[in-house]
Ligand SMILES: Cc1cc2nc3c(=O)[nH]c(=O)nc-3n(C[C@H](O)[C@H](O)[C@H](O)COP(=O)(O)OP(=O)(O)OC[C@H]3O[C@@H](n4cnc5c(N)ncnc54)[C@H](O)[C@@H]3O)c2cc1C
């Protein structure tokens with residue numbers, strides 16, 4: 001994943017830092033897409049953005065999964081059938097044929113910015 | 119080489135053991151087993167478990183298919199009636215003839231029925247085979263009361279079984295005391311009190327002289343002292359006699375009082391014929407236990423190999439397998455050795471009696487009697503069997519409450535120590551198996567057969583295996599996940615002792631990495647059980663499953679179900695109307711559950727607070743359907759309405775549900791209360807169930823419906839309200855403390871070392887001395903209960919989480935419903951796609 005190039009992002013932030021929940025996820029609607037944002041203050045980077053849709057469970061729920069690590073890789077566990085998706089690569093740990101979209105994201109001041117198109 | 123023909127007569131426990139071991143020897147052998155009973159060998163030792171619900175198949179030691187696979191010809195349901203020693207053949211009842219080179223007699227024994235007039239009536243039975251049990255059951259159905267003649271080991275076991283069939287039960291013993299072979303007179307007295315406490319009536323010093331038709335009952339027993347007893351059926355358990363008829367008729371030497379005489383090699387007076395098990399008289403003695411029979415089989419088998427093992431006698435120590443009555447007898451229980459010393463501890467309040475008999479020089483343990491508390495049995499047995507030198511004050515071995523009680527550690531046992539007497543497995547053999555790669559308890563059991571017999575050695579075996587694993591640096595892996603090298607039980611302990619209140623704190627001090635979806639919710643549950651803090655508190659956010667975070671159950675399409683608590687299933691029409699109004703307003707699919715409440719499905723995340731606001735305003739509380747917590751306490755209407763009810767089951771269900779609502783546990787907990795034994799609330803399929811009796815309540819524990827149903831075990835009877843609640847407090851808290859993650863009470867009990875008996879000791883007798891602490895912990899939780907939904911609605915910060923998008927008020931476009939039978943349901947993928955293209 002390349003670091004978010006702030007120049008190319010929309011000028012207005014998609015949401016503010018205070019909308020985020022530490023060590024957990026929230027969801028934003030960005031250009032018609034549902035994006036899950038995870039704010040993990042202890043990590044570098046501290047912010048991760050992936051598609052909110054669990055492709056295996058076929059529902060928009062990933063922002064409501066538990067984040068943690070499996071063998072050191074940062075993951076979110078889908079609340080539906082507990083598949084793990086890697087927050088950095090979007091890879092599904094249980095099923096090689098599936099992955100989710102990862103978005104460049106960054107904090108600028110109090111604003112959260114996502115780069116469209118990933 | 120011509121195969122040697124070996125015929126085994128009798129397919130009981132010992133005959134089977136011999137056949138199985140023989141098939142494993144090099145050979146070639148042509149093996150034939152002939153048994154009189156219609157089914158292949160089964161575990162006679164655990165016969166009484168059939169009354170507790172086991173099926174004959176559960177006790178099977180062998181099967182026809184297994185014999186076939188081993189190349190053994192099995193002739194079952196056909197007794198051998200004659201041996202022709204000249205022609206070397208045996209003949210069966212059907213006239214079939216089988217030739218042998220070597221003949222093995224394993225015909226066991228039969229119950230002795232004294233020649234009392236009337237003993238041949240159909241209501242008079244014996245207790246030895248599976249078929250006998252069928253007859254007992256049939257008679258029991260037509261009986262109100264039963265008497266067992268004989269107060270020995272088997273008689274008491276049988277009485278216990280009859281008691282459990284619901285009969286008024288008597289034990290009639292000729293001698294002055296119960297179990298007077300294995301116990302000393304004082305121990306026998308203590309036992310009597312305990313047996314009587316089980317509501318079994320004991321009559322000692324009574325010789326039955328006649329059995330005639332009774333007045334109030336079907337039978338009347340007349341005693342030599344002119345007294346008598348009315349009863350509906352009688353089971354004889356007055357000792358066993360070796361089954362030696364065949365041998366006797368074939369001219370083999372038999373003992374004066376029966377039994378086929380054998381030498382050290384279990385050879386009879388005909389060198390081609392062996393006798394093993396209960397039919398054999400070895401060293402002028404009959405061994406009425408299974409382990410010595412197995413040793414005889416080993417000795418006889420060794421005659422076919424290079425290494426000849428003699429049978430030189432065997433240990434006759436025993437433990438009684440009675441529910442709630444601990445009795446153990448080791449070696450010389452009566453203390454008959456000249457010059458020997460004895461030490462006794464007797465406590466009439468607690469009903470505990472212990473005695474050890476030691477050698478004159480005080481160095482060796484010669485025997486022991488344990489009544490009311492068998493905890494020291496394994497240790498004492500090891501001292502006895504291995505001749506381990508006693509500590510300077512041997513009394514320390516049996517005195518209660520001494521912190522410095524010498525514990526015989528696994529490491530201190532000699533390699534020659536026999537750990538499992540059923541299968542004759544020594545500590546050395548266990549270590550050898552572990553050297554060979556058996557590095558878990560299960561692997562050791564599979565490799566050595568240790569602990570696969572009566573199971574009495576299970577705790578000892580585990581101790582040795584664990585110690586050995588630790589010595590080898592192998593970790594016993596019950597770690598909850600990769601982030602903590604601890605089990606849930608250990609984590610619970612750590613949090614409690616160290617007062618840890620956050621996941622981050624626990625991870626930092628005892629874990630590694632960042633945690634995951636396994637350890638985070640488990641720790642959250644532990645913290646909630648310990649400190650009962652609101653699950654949405656800032657530090658706990660992110661630890662919970664979505665269901666716990668949003669206090670609702672996520673369904674397959676990402677929407678949630680809403681379940682208000684309806685304690686005991688009791689609901690007013692007005693409350694029903696509130697639920698109906700809410701369901702209508704938010705267009706929720708509505709269904710009645712098995713737990714006597716109402717589930718509302720299809721609520722979007724952003725709708726949850728609105729729905730709950732209405733429910734809470736109308737007085738509803740959360741039903742915790744989303745949590746690993748107390749779910750429902752189902753009830754029947756009980757004595758208030760029902761013609762049969764004997765107690766107010768609804769009031770009790772309300773009391774229980776309101777007390778434990780919100781309690782977090784390793785898994786969900788369900789309960790029920792029935793107003794009488796008709797059991798309309800199905801309390802016996804619950805984690806804990808309560809059934810009303812004339813005198814109070816019976817408590818059942820560890821039942822389970824669902825995928826692997828399990829009937830709950832009867833735990834305590836005729837409790838008053840206060841005691842009932844106290845026991846439930848302790849039971850639940852002990853479960854919460856010691857169970858593993860996602861372990862239902864049923865599985866927990868199965869895995870609990872010592873099982874139901876141990877659980878009773880902890881909860882009822884307070885053996886661990888933690889009852890007060892468990893109760894205090896529970897009352898802390900009860901006192902700090904708050905409805906999580908009410909608390910959430912009062913906190914704007916928490917409410918902020920109930921938004922699909924933090925930057926938009928739009929609903930989730932991915933949630934699509936269609937209608938079916940007048941209610942909404944999630945659209946299938948095809949329906950969704952069709953709707954999206956047209957819409
Ligand atoms: C209720 C109960 C509880 C017990 N509890 C314990 C305990 O806790 N601990 C313990 O160590 N022991 C216990 N025992 C004793 C234990 O079961 C016996 O020691 C053991 O079964 C002896 O094995 P066996 O093979 O010698 O005899 P059995 O198991 O009695 O087998 C003999 C078999 O030979 C068959 N047979 C007899 N004659 C013929 C013939 N002519 N032709 C063909 N077949 C024939 C019989 O039908 C029978 O099936 C208990 C016994 C009972 C009944």
Ligand code: SF4
Pocket residue numbers: 754755756757760761762763764767792793794795796797798799
């Ligand atoms: S369990 Fe007994 S009291 Fe309750 S409804 Fe059934 S019959 Fe009536």
Ligand code: FES
Pocket residue numbers: 537538539540541568569570571572573574575576
């Ligand atoms: S002592 Fe019976 S199984 Fe080990």
